[in-house]
Amino acid sequence: MKKNKHKPVTRHNRGVSVSIQDKFYAFLHIHAHALFSSLGRLVRTPFTSAMTLLVLALAIALAGSFYILVVNVQQITGDLQSSNRISLFLKLEVTPKQAQKLAQNLKKNTVFQEIKLISKDQAMEEFKAYSGFGEALNALQDNPLPIVIQILPKPARLDQVGLTQLIDQLENLPEADFAQLDMQWVKRLQALMAIARTGVILVSLLLAFAVLFIIGNTIRLELQNRSDEVQISKLVGATDVFIRRPFLYSGFWVGFFAALIAWIIITLILLVINQPVAKLFALYDVTYQIIYLRFSEIIMMCFLSSALGILGAWSVLRYQLQQIRPE
Amino acid sequence: MIRFTGVTKRYPDAGDALRDVSFYLKRGEMAFLTGHSGAGKSTLLKLIAVMERCSSGTVLLDGQNLNHVSDKKIPYIRRKLGLIFQDYKLLHDRTVFDNVALPLVVAGFSPADIPRRVRAALDKVGLLGRERKYPLTLSGGEQQRVGIARAVVHKPPVILADEPTGNLDPQLSDEIMDLFEQFKQVGTTVLIASHDIALIKQMRHRVLQLDHGKLTEDKP
Numbered sequence: 001m002k003k004n005k006h007k008p009v010t011r012h013n014r015g016v017s018v019s020i021q022d023k024f025y026a027f028l029h030i031h032a033h034a035l036f037s038s039l040g041r042l043v044r045t046p047f048t049s050a051m052t053l054l055v056l057a058l059a060i061a062l063a064g065s066f067y068i069l070v071v072n073v074q075q076i077t078g079d080l081q082s083s084n085r086i087s088l089f090l091k092l093e094v095t096p097k098q099a100q101k102l103a104q105n106l107k108k109n110t111v112f113q114e115i116k117l118i119s120k121d122q123a124m125e126e127f128k129a130y131s132g133f134g135e136a137l138n139a140l141q142d143n144p145l146p147i148v149i150q151i152l153p154k155p156a157r158l159d160q161v162g163l164t165q166l167i168d169q170l171e172n173l174p175e176a177d178f179a180q181l182d183m184q185w186v187k188r189l190q191a192l193m194a195i196a197r198t199g200v201i202l203v204s205l206l207l208a209f210a211v212l213f214i215i216g217n218t219i220r221l222e223l224q225n226r227s228d229e230v231q232i233s234k235l236v237g238a239t240d241v242f243i244r245r246p247f248l249y250s251g252f253w254v255g256f257f258a259a260l261i262a263w264i265i266i267t268l269i270l271l272v273i274n275q276p277v278a279k280l281f282a283l284y285d286v287t288y289q290i291i292y293l294r295f296s297e298i299i300m301m302c303f304l305s306s307a308l309g310i311l312g313a314w315s316v317l318r319y320q321l322q323q324i325r326p327e
Numbered sequence: 328m329i330r331f332t333g334v335t336k337r338y339p340d341a342g343d344a345l346r347d348v349s350f351y352l353k354r355g356e357m358a359f360l361t362g363h364s365g366a367g368k369s370t371l372l373k374l375i376a377v378m379e380r381c382s383s384g385t386v387l388l389d390g391q392n393l394n395h396v397s398d399k400k401i402p403y404i405r406r407k408l409g410l411i412f413q414d415y416k417l418l419h420d421r422t423v424f425d426n427v428a429l430p431l432v433v434a435g436f437s438p439a440d441i442p443r444r445v446r447a448a449l450d451k452v453g454l455l456g457r458e459r460k461y462p463l464t465l466s467g468g469e470q471q472r473v474g475i476a477r478a479v480v481h482k483p484p485v486i487l488a489d490e491p492t493g494n495l496d497p498q499l500s501d502e503i504m505d506l507f508e509q510f511k512q513v514g515t516t517v518l519i520a521s522h523d524i525a526l527i528k529q530m531r532h533r534v535l536q537l538d539h540g541k542l543t544e545d546k547p
Contacts, residue, residue, distance in 0.1 A: 022437040029438040232416050235376070236477070237406035238433035239399075326378055 030245070038249040041222075042257075049254075052218050056258030059211055060305055061265035063204040064293070068266060070196045072291050077189050086163075088149040088170050089177045096120075099147045102175050106151065111166070114152040120145050146177060208308055211258070215251050215312035222250060223320050231326040244317045248310050255309025259302040266293060328354045328485060328516040329375060334384035336370050336540075344370040346540040347384070352518060352533075354484070357511040359527045360520040362537035368520040371537070372487050375518075376408055377401045389484065406434050409478030409515075413490035415470045417462040423449070423473050424458035430481045448480040449473075452506060468499035475506060479515075486510055488519045492526065500526055 042049045090099055096119060103117045118126075123145040128137050153166055163181060170179040223230065233243050274290050281288040293301070329352040336345040345367045352358055360368050373379040374386050377393055386393040389407060396404055417426050427445045436444070449455050452472040462470050471491060478486055486507070492500035504526065507517050521527060527534060536544035 022440075023435065025439070026435045026437050030432070030435070033432075228416075229418055232418060233429065233433060234402070235378075235405065235410055235416070236430040236433055237402045237404075237408075239402045242402075242433050 030242075034246040034249045038246045039253055041246075041250065042253055052214070052254060053258050053261055056211055056214055056254065056305075057261035057265060059207045059214070060259055060262035060301065061269075063200070063207040064262055064266045064301060065269055066203055067200050068270065068291065068293060070193065070200050073189075073196070074193055075291055076288065077193060086151045086153065086167060086170065086179050086181055088151055088173075088179045090147045090149065090175050091177045092146055094147060094175045096147065098175060099149065102173070103149055106149065111153060112151055113154045114150075116150040118148040118150060120147055123148060208304075211255070211305065211308045212312040212315075215254055215309045216316040218254060219247050219251055219313040220316045220320060223247060223317070223324070227324050230321070230324045234324070235326045240321055243321060244314070247317055248313050251309035251311075251313030252306050253309070255306040255312075256302055258309075259298075259305035262305070263293060263298050263301065328352055328356070328389060329518065330385075330387040331371075331374075332385045332387075334374065334381045334386060336367070336374065336379065337382040343540050345374075345381070345537075348537075348540075348542045349384075350535055350542060350545055352516055354516055355511060355514045356533065357507065357517040358519070358533040358535055359530070360518060360535045360537065361522055361524070361527060364522065366537040367540045368522075368537055369489055370540075372489050372518070372520055375485075375487055376410060377404050402433075406430070406481065407483055407485060409481075409483040409486040411471075411474050411478045411486065411488035411491045413493040415462070415474040417470060417473055417477075419461065419463055421461075422458060423454065423460050423462065423465070426462065426473055427476045427480050430477060434481060436481075444480055445476075448476040451479065451509075452476045467494050468496075468502070471495060471499075471503060472506075475503065479510060483515070485516045486518070488517070488521075490521055491519060492521065492523060497526075504530060 090102070094102075099117060099119075103115050106112055107115045120143045124137065124143050127133075127145065128135075151170070153163065167179045167181060170176055230243055270290055270292055277288065277290060329350075331348050331350050334345055334348045335343060337343050348367075348371065360371060362368055370379060374381050374393070375388060377396060380394065388404065391404070393404065418429075421429075424442075424445055427448055428441050431441045431444060445458070446455060449458065452475050454469060454472055454476065457465065457469070457473075462473060465473065471494070475491070478488075488507070491507075492503055495503065500523065507519060508530075511517050534544060535542060
């Protein structure tokens with residue numbers, strides 16, 4: 001569209017010449033006005049606005065808290081990721097000397113990164129410390145625990161097939177009773193987390209649609225309430241772009257504030273579960289600091305939510321604005 | 328300025344609102360459009376404001392064929408017009424100032440320029456000093472004058488008024504007509520739809536009379 005069409009110059013607009021600078025100021029003025037007048041309208045209808053914002057915030061908080069939950073669980077399991085340790089339990093009749101020799105041999109094997117021998121006594125100490133049976137175990141005459149060699153394979157052998165082969169090889173050693181991959185549950189948990197991550201994406205997508213429709217509907221209602229204003233604006237020569245602008249800003253504000261409220265909700269949830277989680281980890285002798293939403297994530301959430309607000313408003317206005325014709 | 332050539336407007340259900348209407352209004356001319364209610368006065372004005380489009384014939388505004396104006400360009404046509412309504416069509420949640428400023432704002436006038444023009448328009452209709460009031464706190468005559476200020480604030484070449492004095496007493500009507508007379512003096516084309524015969528006779532302007540959609544009388 002040619003620029004000069006915007007110029008309100010007719011033969012009767014004598015002495016009116018709109019410079020580029022003036023146009024720029026008018027442009028800024030129009031946008032600033034739309035930005036703040038749409039904000040003002042939100043504030044003038046506090047009850048309706050609050051309801052809409054809360055519904056939206058709950059939807060966003062649902063997706064956000066699911067996300068932060070996955071981030072936290074990932075963090076916990078991430079610490080355990082290096083635990084591809086194999087515990088090789090030796091037969092009970094194997095003497096400490098034989099075990100020592102076996103460990104030496106294994107160390108020569110280039111496949112392994114780390115070999116650690118755990119004697120019967122060490123195993124017993126650990127068991128006493130962590131099992132909770134403590135002194136009761138002293139009653140045992142013999143130490144029933146086998147000698148264990150902990151083996152950490154090199155990362156190159158970490159893929160699933162390699163590990164299984166390795167375990168087979170180790171179990172075939174004459175001294176070996178059985179070999180067990182530590183933390184196999186970590187692998188399972190990680191697979192579970194991969195599903196959860198996909199779940200986060202799917203749930204977020206669904207909720208994004210919900211946000212889109214809720215905001216679209218809010219804007220549709222606002223448009224209906226203000227149809228007189230739209231008609232009059234059309235009659236005095238307002239373009240659709242001009243009429244659409246304040247509504248798009250309304251969508252922006254609704255999305256933006258909903259994201260801020262969602263952030264508060266998520267933070268409150270995390271604060272509430274902080275204490276029980278700390279207790280839980282204390283039982284495992286671990287200190288774990290809950291991860292909150294990062295600043296960049298909050299910004300992202302606000303950005304996405306505002307963008308959905310504008311998109312929701314735009315898609316509704318595209319059709320509804322055509323329907324309103326001055327009578 | 329306004330030229331109708333063989334214009335017919337047919338509504339699917341209600342039949343012909345206008346039948347083969349032709350007339351020409353030159354720049355700076357003032358005319359009344361009269362006839363019984365339902366004669367097609369409003370329809371004729373709506374065709375000029377592109378609120379409706381004619382079924383056949385051509386409507387020219389300032390040399391531009393309105394049949395060929397795309398929906399996107401309608402706003403730019405309307406900026407050449409000052410529209411005045413019987414029910415004023417003011418925004419009740421905006422001040423008098425904001426109501427009058429609306430045509431300037433939508434046309435992208437510089438914000439520094441707007442207050443001066445709004446005050447000039449309000450001064451012309453005798454409402455200077457009422458900028459901060461809300462329309463509902465004003466009398467009917469004052470509200471109509473706000474509507475007129477809004478119609479002329481951007482100095483349009485054409486003013487269209489649909490029953491502008493319909494809700495006003497005779498003395499107020501006279502005042503409003505005087506205003507239109509003043510706009511005509513400065514070269515604005517004015518077309519007023521009205522069925523107030525007494526008022527029209529007293530004004531001694533050209534009269535376009537519609538009867539069941541046909542132009543029956545066009546006396547200069």
